[in-house]
Amino acid sequence: MSDGRANSTDPGPPSALLAELTHRCPLRCPYCSNPLELERRSDELATADWMRVFDEAVGLGIRHVHLSGGEPTARGDIADLIAHARKAGLYTNLITSGVLMNEGRLDALIDAGLDHLQLSIQDIDGASADRIAGLEGAHAKKLELSRQVKARGIGFTVNAVIHRHNIHNLERMIDFALEMDAGRLEVAHVQYYGWALKNRAALIPTRAALDAATRIVAEAAERLKGRLAFDYVVPDYYARYPKPCMGGWARTGLNVTPSGKVLPCHAAETIAGLEFDNVRERSLADIWSSSPTFLAFRGTGWMEEPCRGCERAEVDWGGCRCQAFAFTGRATATDPACSLSSLHADMVAIAERESAAASPAFAYRQF
């Protein structure tokens, strides 16, 4: 819908809201996408705050809400939040680890209007999965929930985060998604920010392993067309061109943290010098249209060479601002994942060196 205006600095309304309801989670995955500085329970938005945020989101034109975390079901009001979001007109997607769920809770959430559930798995071997999640018994709970979701018939996506400790099990993960009647499988190679960046040497696969995984997904996507949809996220260290992160800065969606901060993407706080508005003080519509942080890298005006004037400027939007900042200290630099960046060779060298060495121990996520 926004394609017709893609050249302008006005991307139209956002389509999705990522609601990080809490940073609390029983799992301790070493690639957690939450920031290193986790927000405390005492700072979390109240039920009424979230309900107002959902109403504002609908008014702004948002249609999908992704209820995420941390573990969103750690909040006691999750069913009320789903009911309110659904009544407001949002498509409700619960992004969960599944470990706090049981049959009664699942039914309560479905009764409240849950449209879709996305379940993470850490691996397909239970012992390995529990070791990666940092929680014994986690995988068994996930299997149980999968069977319950399958029987209920709501929309179901399996999300598998891929790295050097589970990449060899990709085919079995595809079989699992089929067995559980999932309509979608997200094969998401770890993206290296926050906790994952800290654990990069323990996670990044070799280029050969990545290439094999990419072939497996391409073959399966073709073979299973109409039955299982794939969403494939590649690790951009080995890429030729960077990913169009978030479809471009502040173009398609926004993220609200447990304490109400509004971010253009979940990693945006890693960029020093940006200030984030809070839903307690400003409306989502106001923030989307005029927050200095949202305007900072929207469109192409902020770009430096080689992004500036590049024919791919509006294809990949300069890649990822957070990664550019992490590597160069300047958020306006070209993402080093791009082969046109002067730092790309360094990035590839890091990936090759770390993936070839023995894996260090995980630094598990912790408060």
Add this chain to the structure above:
Amino acid sequence: MSEGAGQLGAASVPRLGRGVRLQHDQVRGVWLLLAPERMLELDDISHAIVSRIDGKASLGAIADDLARTFAADRDVILADVTELVGELTAKRIIVV
């Protein structure tokens, strides 16, 4: 188990896919099909077809109903219905 537009016929019975929902959007005044990570805006004709998909009615029955309601040629309508359902089946929005 290849299912696709190629096998669709008047006897096929379509239903909305798992996690797919038809909703009237009060902000924009349009009908939407909402699905995981996706949203389709329906025009009046598409809405007339999709709103008759209930997991029980066949494509033929839907075409009969539309032909009566809009006093139009049934065979032309069946072709339109089959085409739309074929497109949405390929996207997994509808399953047959």
